[in-house]
Each structure stands twice: as structure tokens, then as C-alpha cells.
Amino acid sequence: MKFRKVLAVVLSAAMTIGALAGCGGTTAQAPAPAATEEAAPAATEEPALAATEEAAPAEDGEVQEITFMVWDDLEASQDLITKGYKQSVDRFNEDFAGKYHCTPITTNLEEYYDKLNALVTAGDTPDVFIASPGANLNDYATTGVAAKMDDYLNADGWKQTFTSDAVFAGGTYGDDGGDGPGIYAIPLNIAAACVFYNTEMFADAGAEVPKTFDELLDACQKLQDKGYTPITISAGTAWCLSMVAGYLCDRNGLNLQDIKDHKTDWMDPKVINAGKQIQQLSKYFQKTAAGDDNDIATAAFYNGEAAILIQGSWAIGQINGSCAEGFADKVGVFAFPAVDGSSADPNRVIAKSDSLCMSAQTQYPDAAVQLIKYFVDDTASKYTAEVGGKIPVTNVQYDTAVAPPELAYVMDVFKSASSTFGFYNESLYDTEAGSTFDNCFVEIFKGEDPETALEPIQEYYEENVW
Amino acid sequence: MDRLLRNKKAIILFIAPAFILFTLVLFVPICKAVYYSFCNYKTLHPIKFIGLNNYVKLFTKDRAMAAALKNSIFFMIFSIVTQFVMGLFLAALLTNIRRGRNLFKNIYYLPCVLSSAALGLLWMFVFTPKLGINQMMTSFGWISDCTEGPQWLFNTDGYIILPIIVISFVALWQYVGQSMMLYMAQISGISSDIYEAAAIDGCSKSQAFFRITLPLIRPMIATAMSLNAIGSLKFFDLVYNMIPEGFLGDKAHVLATHMYTQAFKFNKLGYGSAIGCVLLVMCLVVTVIINKFVKVEPYDM
Numbered sequence: 001m002k003f004r005k006v007l008a009v010v011l012s013a014a015m016t017i018g019a020l021a022g023c024g025g026t027t028a029q030a031p032a033p034a035a036t037e038e039a040a041p042a043a044t045e046e047p048a049l050a051a052t053e054e055a056a057p058a059e060d061g062e063v064q065e066i067t068f069m070v071w072d073d074l075e076a077s078q079d080l081i082t083k084g085y086k087q088s089v090d091r092f093n094e095d096f097a098g099k100y101h102c103t104p105i106t107t108n109l110e111e112y113y114d115k116l117n118a119l120v121t122a123g124d125t126p127d128v129f130i131a132s133p134g135a136n137l138n139d140y141a142t143t144g145v146a147a148k149m150d151d152y153l154n155a156d157g158w159k160q161t162f163t164s165d166a167v168f169a170g171g172t173y174g175d176d177g178g179d180g181p182g183i184y185a186i187p188l189n190i191a192a193a194c195v196f197y198n199t200e201m202f203a204d205a206g207a208e209v210p211k212t213f214d215e216l217l218d219a220c221q222k223l224q225d226k227g228y229t230p231i232t233i234s235a236g237t238a239w240c241l242s243m244v245a246g247y248l249c250d251r252n253g254l255n256l257q258d259i260k261d262h263k264t265d266w267m268d269p270k271v272i273n274a275g276k277q278i279q280q281l282s283k284y285f286q287k288t289a290a291g292d293d294n295d296i297a298t299a300a301f302y303n304g305e306a307a308i309l310i311q312g313s314w315a316i317g318q319i320n321g322s323c324a325e326g327f328a329d330k331v332g333v334f335a336f337p338a339v340d341g342s343s344a345d346p347n348r349v350i351a352k353s354d355s356l357c358m359s360a361q362t363q364y365p366d367a368a369v370q371l372i373k374y375f376v377d378d379t380a381s382k383y384t385a386e387v388g389g390k391i392p393v394t395n396v397q398y399d400t401a402v403a404p405p406e407l408a409y410v411m412d413v414f415k416s417a418s419s420t421f422g423f424y425n426e427s428l429y430d431t432e433a434g435s436t437f438d439n440c441f442v443e444i445f446k447g448e449d450p451e452t453a454l455e456p457i458q459e460y461y462e463e464n465v466w
Numbered sequence: 467m468d469r470l471l472r473n474k475k476a477i478i479l480f481i482a483p484a485f486i487l488f489t490l491v492l493f494v495p496i497c498k499a500v501y502y503s504f505c506n507y508k509t510l511h512p513i514k515f516i517g518l519n520n521y522v523k524l525f526t527k528d529r530a531m532a533a534a535l536k537n538s539i540f541f542m543i544f545s546i547v548t549q550f551v552m553g554l555f556l557a558a559l560l561t562n563i564r565r566g567r568n569l570f571k572n573i574y575y576l577p578c579v580l581s582s583a584a585l586g587l588l589w590m591f592v593f594t595p596k597l598g599i600n601q602m603m604t605s606f607g608w609i610s611d612c613t614e615g616p617q618w619l620f621n622t623d624g625y626i627i628l629p630i631i632v633i634s635f636v637a638l639w640q641y642v643g644q645s646m647m648l649y650m651a652q653i654s655g656i657s658s659d660i661y662e663a664a665a666i667d668g669c670s671k672s673q674a675f676f677r678i679t680l681p682l683i684r685p686m687i688a689t690a691m692s693l694n695a696i697g698s699l700k701f702f703d704l705v706y707n708m709i710p711e712g713f714l715g716d717k718a719h720v721l722a723t724h725m726y727t728q729a730f731k732f733n734k735l736g737y738g739s740a741i742g743c744v745l746l747v748m749c750l751v752v753t754v755i756i757n758k759f760v761k762v763e764p765y766d767m
Contacts, residue, residue: 113731117731121509121733139733288596290620431732459527
């Protein structure tokens with residue numbers, strides 16, 4: 001009887017402890033709230049460590065463990081830029097062994113912000129995380145999630161290693177910054193959205209590199225007549241279609257600031273015209289564009305199944321990282337064409353930079369800053385240009401003979417650009433507005449009348465912005 | 467045992483873990499969610515009480531909510547009806563066969579124990595135009611090209627769009643084993659004396675099913691229907707994993723995916739809580755209705 005009583009008590013206790021243990025707990029990476037509050041002032045008072053600082057064990061002998069969240073799988077990805085990020089993390093861990101250690105949190109691009117937001121909401125913000133300037137970065141920079149980086153940039157001449165102050169434009173905030181005016185994100189590289197094309201297919205079809213939208217349609221028709229799929233694009237991953245929509249709106253002369261200031265609205269003839277042009281262009285998309293995600297759509301170009309891919313210059317990393325040998329030699333690049341009859345500047349380019357933020361609540365700001373420096377030091381920046389094929393943001397001298405030839409084409413487009421603008425879905429009022437814009441153009445692509453399809457974004461702005 | 471049940475300390479000791487867990491993990495979060503649903507609560511922004519604004523917006527201006535409600539209600543009705551019919555049919559069939567009962571029971575139940583996320587990805591491949599069913603249709607010569615076949619997960623025409631219908635069938639395949647097991651458990655509990663007496667009175671097999679089996683398993687019908695209704699209303703995994711988020715926009719949302727999108731993608735935790743509260747109320751209402759209309763009377767089996 002006594003044994004049964006003891007057994008009952010032990011089992012009850014085990015059940016209770018087991019159940020409560022499942023409720024969660026803090027890991028080494030998650031700073032305790034008290035520790036966070038104490039660490040926060042130190043972040044602004046202590047100067048950043050020099051990039052050349054030698055590794056030395058932490059004073060208390062414990063390794064400072066930080067996390068870095070990125071939108072790709074560092075171990076499995078074939079993307080050369082991602083491989084470069086892994087190298088930076090590995091170099092950091094090696095150089096600071098026994099003092100700092102970084103554990104990457106990897107996910108995929110489609111789910112990245114959902115997961116990051118969940119971590120932020122749970123008070124478990126990664127110490128360093130990647131973000132795109134625009135509405136996504138706004139969410140972190142204006143709410144105190146991302147730390148202001150000015151003190152660290154100015155402490156040891158780090159800022160002077162960047163090509164110009166202009167590279168910080170996307171991460172600079174005024175009074176709306178969570179900790180006042182300043183820089184909240186460090187750019188890593190710049191990608192320009194261009195039109196990649198298969199030179200062999202173009203030559204075979206007798207198509208010329210188009211300068212105007214009508215010429216683009218003409219080239220697509222020739223490619224289609226020759227039996228090629230003219231354009232591969234993803235409507236399943238809405239930003240791909242949205243990128244083209246953004247270009248068309250811009251080429252038609254739309255100014256996003258005018259929309260924001262309500263000098264015009266989403267029913268502007270320029271936007272309607274862009275919608276009609278998407279429908280004209282969609283006749284030349286691959287048949288499965290509706291459901292293909294970005295990976296499937298880009299693979300169609302890399303596998304030589306389609307002639308044109310409208311994509312950011314990060315595609316260079318993929319072309320040289322995962323395509324069959326010799327394919328990269330067939331790839332040419334041209335700027336998105338002008339719209340016939342429009343007075344808009346045809347030399348504007350969509351540019352996007354991957355940027356790193358440091359959590360304002362990080363327990364180890366010095367370790368986090370050191371990690372960020374490893375992403376933009378000379379080794380990383382040379383890799384960005386020579387291997388990854390992206391435009392570096394620092395004054396690094398890279399070997400143009402080693403860099404992928406496509407980078408030179410993209411640099412030509414970028415250098416001849418009169419100005420740059422962001423992805424439309426990342427440049428609107430907030431992430432929901434961007435998502436609504438994406439959905440509107442997907443509806444247009446599916447054949448909906450542009451005026452009807454644009455009603456949701458119009459209503460969203462009437463409800464939330466104007 | 468009686469002595470143990472008279473011991474108040476023992477009663478408190480055994481009830482305490484469940485009570486504490488229920489309070490901490492369920493009751494407190496529900497109360498907080500109800501409060502947040504009346505607030506403008508965005509990630510890391512101060513919480514501001516706004517009364518019924520979230521609910522007004524939800525039911526008057528939110529296009530995605532209208533689609534989500536329509537899809538969730540369709541999903542619930544489809545699940546209740548098909549799982550009742552198929553689950554009962556399989557249960558009746560398996561309780562009446564002697565050989566292979568356990569084998570088929572395990573086969574039908576197997577999808578229930580598999581991860582919905584993994585199954586969602588697998589079924590997505592099955593319905594992707596370049597793979598799976600359309601490829602099979604091409605090889606049989608039914609369609610000339612795999613891209614010419616039905617766009618199973620991308621067709622947005624019609625009042626109830628094809629992707630939602632497709633996912634409803636996948637959910638039926640996945641969860642019918644659960645209903646079957648519940649009905650089998652209840653059918654197995656019916657005394658064979660009743661069937662023997664009915665057979666002596668000249669009752670046919672089908673009469674025995676409709677006059678004896680069906681009335682005697684009513685309590686389980688109510689339970690299974692309630693579980694199906696609640697499960698289908700809060701259904702998330704397959705929809706989230708099978709449907710390309712970008713392409714379908716607002717048309718393919720169910721309540722759970724809409725709540726997730728608003729709360730975590732757009733950081734509108736207050737608005738997401740309001741959707742969660744609507745979902746909670748719907749689950750309660752449906753459970754009450756089912757238990758009211760499927761009358762449960764105790765039978766001595």
C-alpha cells in the first residue's frame with residue numbers, strides 16, 4: 001500500500017514537472033529581460049571593438065553566444081552569396097574562438113519575415129538579422145527592434161570603408177527611428193533588377209535586345225514563333241511579378257511619393273496602363289507561371305527552357321553556382337525597356353541591398369558588431385563581387401577578370417542608371433500594402449480588368465494612409 | 467479507491483496539474499486574446515484600446531475575411547458530411563470482416579499519424595502541373611501537355627475555388643481514419659445479443675445497421691462530428707503548405723491562415739486576435755448546435 005502511495009506521488013510529480021517543462025525555457029541565446037535592460041545602455045556607451053582586435057577569452061571565461069538569422073540555408077544553399085555569408089560566419093567563429101560564437105538561424109525566403117516577426121514578438125529577437133530596406137526594415141527600425149548603428153560606424157573609421165554615405169540611404173531614418181535619427185541597417189551588397197536573356201535563343205530567333213516595351217513584345221513574339229518560351233516568371237511568388245509591375249509603373253511615369261501624398265491614386269492611368277502591359281506581356285510567360293514559385297521559374301531559365309528572366313542581379317550567383325558549365329557564357333543582361341510614348345526617365349533601376357540589423361536588445365552588442373564587420377570586410381566584399389556577382393558597398397578592389405562576366409553587364413546597367421528605386425512591394429506604406437499591391441497585379445495577370453483588380457490597394461490606402 | 471476519492475488532498479493533488487496547465491496555457495491566453503481583439507496591437511507598438519473597431523473592419527471591409535469565412539464553412543460542412551459517411555461506412559465494413567481487419571484499420575489510420583506539413587508538401591507535388599496527376603494524365607494521353615490539364619491548386623474561378631475543394635478531399639483522406647476508429651470503438655461495444663435477437667426476429671443486415679447500430683452509436687456521432695467541425699474550422703497546415711500564398715492572394719484563405727497572416731506577417735496582433743475570437747465563437751456555436759441536434763440518450767449496451 002505504501003509502495004502504491006509513493007508510486008502515485010512520484011508519478012504525479014513527474015507528470016507535473018514534465019508538463020511544465022514543456023511550457024518552455026530560456027536558451028543560452030535568449031537574453032533574460034533583466035540582462036537585456038542592463039545591456040542596452042552599454043550598447044550606446046561603449047565604442048565598437050576594432051575590426052582587427054585579436055581574439056581573447058571573455059573576462060568571465062564564458063563564450064559570448066550570439067545568433068544570426070538569414071533567409072536561406074547556409075549549409076545546403078547553392079547560392080553563391082549565401083555561401084559567402086557562411087564563410088563570413090565561419091571566419092568569425094574561427095577568429096574569435098573562445099570569445100564569441102555565432103549560431104546561424106536559417107530559414108527560407110518565403111517564410112523569413114513571418115518567422116523573424118514571431119521571434120521578435122516572443123522577445124527572442126536574433127542578435128543579428130538580415131532585412132530588406134523598405135517596409136520590412138521600417139517594422140524593425142521604427143519600433144526599437146533594430147539598434148542604431150551610428151556610434152559603431154563612427155567609432156573607428158568603419159564608415160569610411162564604405163563607398164559613400166548613399167549606400168546607407170535605405171537604412172537611415174529620421175525622427176521616426178526607434179532610437180532617434182540615424183542608421184539602423186548596414187548594407188552588405190547591392191543588387192540591381194535587370195533582364196537576363198539567353199543570347200543563343202535570341203540569335204536563333206533573330207530577336208534584338210529591346211530598348212522599348214513594344215520591342216520587347218516583338219522579341220518575345222519572335223522567340224515564341226521559334227518555339228521557345230519567351231519569358232519565365234513566377235506569379236506563385238508574388239514579388240517576382242510585382243517587380244515587373246513596379247518597373248512598368250515607373251516607366252509609365254508613376255511617382256510613389258505622389259501616391260503617398262495623395263496627389264494621385266492607384267486608379268491613375270499610369271498604373272492602369274502598367275496593368276494592361278502586364279496582361280500583354282503575360283501571353284509570353286511560361287504556361288505554368290501561375291503556380292510556379294520563384295525557384296521553379298528561375299530554374300526554367302537556368303535549364304535553357306526559357307529565353308528571358310527578369311530578376312535581381314543575385315541571379316548571377318545562382319547562374320554561376322548551380323547552372324551547367326558553359327551556361328553562364330550564354331547569358332546577357334539588358335536594362336528594363338522604356339515604355340513607348342512615356343516621358344518617364346527610362347534609365348531608373350530597381351536596386352535592393354541586403355542589410356544587417358543588430359537587435360537593440362542583444363546581450364552582446366560588441367560581438368554582434370564584430371560579426372557584421374565580417375560581412376563587409378575586404379575578404380567578404382571581394383567575394384561578393386568576384387564570386388557572388390553582386391555590387392559591393394565598400395571601397396574594395398576586386399579583380400574584374402575573375403568576377404562573373406554578368407556582373408560587368410549589370411555594372412554597365414547600374415552605372416548608366418540615372419537613379420534607383422526600391423521594389424514596389426517593399427516601398428509602400430507597410431508590408432500589408434506591399435502584399436496587397438502584389439495580389440492586385442496577380443489578379444491582373446490572371447485576366448482581371450486592371451481597374452477592378454486595383455480596388456483593394458486603392459481601398460487600403462483610403463483606409464490606412466490618406 | 468473509494469477511500470482515495472474521499473481524500474480531499476488526493477483530489478486536489480490529481481486535479482491541480484490539469485487545472486494549472488489549463489489556466490496557464492489555455493484560459494489566460496484566451497482571456498488575453500479577447501482583450502487584445504479590442505485593441506490596436508502591433509508588434510512592439512503600444513497597445514491601444516479601440517473597442518469594436520477590429521470586429522467592424524473584419525465584417526465590413528475585409529475581403530480576405532469574407533473569403534476565409536466562406537472557405538472555412540464549406541470546409542466544415544464538407545468534413546462533417548464526408549467524414550461521417552465515409553468513417554461510418556469504413557467502420558461498419560471493418561467490424562464485419564474477419565480477416566485483415568487490423569491491416570486495413572492501420573492502413574486507413576496511418577495518414578492521421580503523419581505530419582500534416584510533410585503531407586501538404588507531398589500533395590502539393592502531386593497536384594503541381596509539371597508533376598503528379600497532370601503528368602499521369604499526359605502519359606495516358608488524356609491531355610496533350612501537362613500544363614493543359616486542370617490547375618488543381620491555382621484555379622480561382624467559381625464560388626468555391628478548386629484548391630479548397632482539392633484540399634478538402636486531401637483532408638478527408640488524412641482524417642477519415644480517425645472518424646473510423648471512433649465509430650469502430652463504439653460499434654464494437656454493442657452487445658452481439660442485440661444483433662442475434664434482431665436476426666431471430668427476421669431483421670436484415672441493413673435493417674440492423676439502421677435500426678440498431680446507428681441509434682446506439684449516436685453519442686459517438688455527436689462526438690466525432692464536434693471533433694470534425696472544430697478540427698476543420700481551425701484547419702491550417704494543409705492549406706498553408708499546399709497553396710502558393712502569393713498567387714491566390716485573399717481568395718484561398720481559411721480563418722486560421724488569415725489569422726496567421728494578419729498576426730505574424732503584418733504584425734497586427736490585435737486584429738489577428740479578433741479573427742481568433744471569431745474562430746473560437748464559431749467552434750463553440752457549432753459544437754452546441756451539433757450536440758443539440760444529434761440527441762444523445764444513454765443506452766445500456
